[in-house]
Amino acid sequence: EPEVTQTPSHQVTQMGQEVILRCVPISNHLYFYWYRQILGQKVEFLVSFYNNEISEKSEIFDDQFSVERPDGSNFTLKIRSTKLEDSAMYFCASKPDISGNTIYFGEGSWLTVV
Amino acid sequence: SQQGEEDPQALSIQEGENATMNCSYKTSINNLQWYRQNSGRGLVHLILIRSNEREKHSGRLRVTLDTSKKSSSLLITASRAADTASYFCATASDKLIFGTGTRLQVFP
Numbered sequence: 001e002p003e004v005t006q007t008p009s010h011q012v013t014q015m016g017q018e019v020i021l022r023c024v025p026i027s028n029h030l031y032f033y034w035y036r037q038i039l040g041q042k043v044e045f046l047v048s049f050y051n052n053e054i055s056e057k058s059e060i061f062d063d064q065f066s067v068e069r070p071d072g073s074n075f076t077l078k079i080r081s082t083k084l085e086d087s088a089m090y091f092c093a094s095k096p097d098i099s100g101n102t103i104y105f106g107e108g109s110w111l112t113v114v
Numbered sequence: 115s116q117q118g119e120e121d122p123q124a125l126s127i128q129e130g131e132n133a134t135m136n137c138s139y140k141t142s143i144n145n146l147q148w149y150r151q152n153s154g155r156g157l158v159h160l161i162l163i164r165s166n167e168r169e170k171h172s173g174r175l176r177v178t179l180d181t182s183k184k185s186s187s188l189l190i191t192a193s194r195a196a197d198t199a200s201y202f203c204a205t206a207s208d209k210l211i212f213g214t215g216t217r218l219q220v221f222p
Contacts, residue, residue, distance in 0.1 A: 033209065043157065043202065043212040056209060091157060093210075102147065103210055107156035 002026040004106035006092050012112045013082055021077045021109045023092030032075045033093040033103065034067065036060070043091065049075065082113045119213050120203055126219040133190040135216040137203030138183075144206050146179055148188050151200045151215070160188075160201075195222045 005024045013019050025032050034046040047057040049067055064080045075094075079086055089108040095101045120137050127133055137146070148160045163170045163179045163186065170177045176189040190197055198220045204210040 035210075035212075042214045043204075045209050045211060048209050089154075093157075102159050102162055103206075104159065105149075105157040110154075 002104075004092055004094055004104050006090075006106035006109050008109055009107065010110040010112070012114060015084055015113055016081050019079045019082055019086075019111060021079075021090050021092075021111070023075045023077070023106060024073050025075055025092065025094030026096075026104055027073070029094035029096050029104075031055075031095045031098065031103075032067075032069070033095075034077045035091040035093060035105075036088040037091065037108075038085075038088045046077075046090075079111075082111075084113050087111055087113045120201070120216045122216060123214065124217045124219070126221065127193055129193060129195055129220055129222050131193055131220075133193050133197070133218055133220070135188045135201050135203075135218070137186045137188070137213055139186075139203075139205045139211075139213075140184065141205075142207075143181075146177075146186050147204045147206060147210065148175075148177060148186075149202045149204060149212075151202065153199075157202070190218075193218075193220045195220050 007022045032049040035043050037043045045058050047061045048055045066078045068076050089110050091108045092106045093103045095103045145162050145164045147162045149157045150160050151157050161172045161175055161177050163177050174191045179186045200215045200217050202212050202215045204212045
């Protein structure tokens, strides 16, 4: 069964460093998402992406965050200058179209900022 | 916010018992979805119920939706130790908004 894949599975980074989290959505999907989950807390929406542009973003998704679809398969989340509070699991997700379809999630990338 | 809120926050049962988790939300929705998350792992989609549906079954899962009360329930019948996980409801319009989750512990 097709799946969303994410790399790296775990990354440790120094505060202030830039991090890029990578995702390969399911191949025929058109809508892409990033969510995050701080340890022990709920899953929070960060951003949605469609037709090569951001369609919606949350207040968490401030100027230190950016997303990009550099080619036909990858979808990346960049955090420009990491803070301790950015430590979380980051989930990529995709769905085929705008209708009420299932959103499929990757296994997540654990980011630890030290 | 159309955030889902689950209750109970935690539930411990014996294998073979049924587990019922409830979810409430605040605004109108296109559909409501239930996800499962094993500790430290990704989110696995369990079942989707559309706003015009009242009940849906999938294997040992039964989901109900009451749009007048803005609530949903997930019933897992004949639970197994492997069902131990956190369960989240998520309401959907353009994106999913997740609730706080129910941590289910099934003892063998």
